[in-house]
Amino acid sequence: MLTMPVMIIAFLWMLLLGWGFHALLQRHLRLDETLSERDGELQAERQARSSAERALASTHVTLCKLARQQESVREAERQRIGRDIHDDLGQHLLALKIDLSLLQVSTTGAHPQVAQKVGTMIGHLDRTIASLRSVINDLRPLALAAGLPAAIEWQLAELSRLHGIAHELKIEPHCLDGGPDAARDGAVFRILQESLSNVVRHAHASEVAVTLSRSGTVLTMTVRDNGIGMPLCRAAGGNGLAGIGERAAAIGGCVAIDSQPGSGTLLTLSFPLIPTCIAH
Template sequence: MFTLFLFGAPAWAAAHPGGAAFLPVASLAGDRLRAALPELPLATLLVLAAAALGLLLHRRVQAAHDRYLALDGQLQAERSARAEAEAALAGSHEVLCRLVRQQESVREAERARIARDLHDELGHRLLALRVELALQQAAVRGTSAVLYDKLSQAIGTLDAALRSVRTTVGGLRPIAPGQSLRQAAERHLAEFARLHGLDYRFDAGLASEGGCDPESEVVLFRVLQEALSNVGRHAQASMVRVSLVEAAGKTVLRVEDDGIGPGVPASTTGRGRGVDGMRERTAALGGSLSLEAGRRGGTVLCATFPSRRLAPSG
């Protein structure tokens, strides 16, 4: 059969006369083989093309996987760098807050020293001078009306000076020993309203021993002082309301006036620097401060501190 396929049916029939009957079958098989032979190179090409395509796809998948690994490594490195930067920023913020607290502590200590000096030295000397003038006034009573009147004026001037000293001492040493934040705030508000001729309202839902630690109470009082000072200098108000309450684990100070509001630029009023200082001192102790226009005009300042239940100090 192999010879038949190689040399063709006629040659095979001539060599084997007895096989003529098999000639049609052999001829048909040879025709099919000759027809199939041209298709073999095409199939081989298709197999080779499929193999090349598979190899190309594999290389592309491998390259994509390598790029993914590189990008994932870069992402992890960026996340690590970001975490380190956030940790450094948090550390810097903590250091800054600690410095602000230390500065505030030094400032309060210096204010307390000045208050003691004013009270013990200047206050006592002025009081002694007033007593001396009162004795001199009593001695000249009925003898010299002109001298008596002059001594009365001098005593009146000394009384005004003593009130100023007491006010200054009260401002430098806001919360006296044995006094609560609520009492100190109410006293300061009443004195402020009297000096500026304003009506005022004070609401306190705070326990007498307070809800903050002493350091936060001092900063809260300083915020109240600065807020009222801004009201007296810039607000052109006729009424001021102060509330000091404790709710949801926070101590909240709210100062509201009925003046012209915060729309005036800070550069013309000088209010911006004071507000920035209050905000920094508040943030250093974990609190927050906001300043906005009131719903019915005026300005609303709100300072919030986390409450810390502490035993009242002696």
């Protein structure tokens, strides 16, 4: 038989073991509660993140639509102004030219000096009409009626004719197989015009190369010149670059400028053939 001290010691060991198991069980339960709380917090964070991502996507779609609408309103206003100038001021200038031509014919024999002066006035008027036609074409480019590639080719030909800057154009076959898109083509053409205008005003270039290529559903246009380049502060903004960025955003695209002083400038426009706001 066990003696009393041994029984007491055994009882104390059993009591100690029971307390240890109880403590371990309590700790395990607390760990389970902590893990459950952390899991709930993670679920809440995931839901909040998912909601924020949906809100961000919705905001992006809204901004994209607003940008497209704004550009559409601008383009419609340009076309209206162009029509008004053509139908009103253009017709008045044409009538004035006819009157001056008749006056020149009637004074050629009797008043040669007057006829000569009238001839000079007709020359000034012809240049005014040519400038007016250029303004009208900038407001509503008729070249786009033949498609974006033809419009780009015409714009580059005008650049060479007016400013003596040689040009090179490379358009990959089938890059516009998706068909014409008035908003997209108009924005791309305006971006090209502004890019070439920057080349004329700032680059002091003698050559410009334009490429139009496609990778999947993304279309890319590059405009490269061999001019003096620009410092980083100018590459970040100004010179119409803000307007270029806005037009690119309106069609779901982006613009990158790569330029170093003395090394020319490369403008890269990339945009989806299906605008992201429509895709969403």
